[in-house]
Amino acid sequence: MMAPQQKAASPWRGQAAYNSTIKSNHSPIDALLSRLEGVKRTGSGTWRARCPAHGSKSLSLAIREADTGATLLHCFAGCTAHEVVGAVGLEITDLFPPRPDDPAYVGKAERRPFPAADILRAIGFEATIVALAGAAIIAGEPFSQFDKDRLLVAVGRINAALDAGGLNHG
Ligand SMILES: [Zn+2]
Structure with missing residues (x-):
């Protein structure tokens, strides 16, 4: 049977007080890396x-x-993520940032679910569809069921993009 606490005792002893500070004030990646040995950055x-x-x-x-x-982790020897975090006194939930309604989140960077540029691109593309549909209507061109369906999709996507950007729409 695995005994994570026992295993954790020898290599990580003496860090408990330091670690408890990190656990409450730092990001999940910092909390984990500060508890590991032989940490080597391999890329971005x-x-x-x-x-x-x-x-x-x-x-x-x-x-x-x-x-x-x-924080995502993978042991090539086959340990589960649960075993890895347990061995350093963390839990799986410590690998994830606090939820937005968590008091720890207050005062952190403003929430931006999607980059503004992505939202603008999405709106721009769908706006082109709407503009083409509008031009066809003005020109009196026949409007197929496919065209109507695509127009509805465009309207839905524009509204979804506005939602993603935190903007209200009527
Ligand atoms: Zn392992």
Whole structure:
């Protein structure tokens, strides 16, 4: 049977007070990396480290910070994410950023679910569809069921894009 607490005791002892500070004030990636040994940055938002769950000296743990702020990890020796975080005194939920309604979130950067440029691109494309449909109507061209359906899709997507941008629409 696995005994994460026992395993965690020797290599990570003496860090408890330091770690509890990090756990409450830092991002999930910082909380995890600060508890690992042999951490080596391998790219933008990616690291390798010794896996605390199976005790090998090789850097068999791959870590990645997702765009959402969540921390993804994979042990090439086969340890589960649960075993890895358990071995350093964390829980799976510690790999994810606080929810927006979490008090810890207050005062952090303004929430922007989607980059404005993406929203503008989406609206711009759909606006072109609407403009073409409008031009066809003004010119008295026949308007097929397909055209009507596509126009409805465009209207829906524009509204969805406005929602994503946090804008109200009537
Ligand atoms: Zn492992």
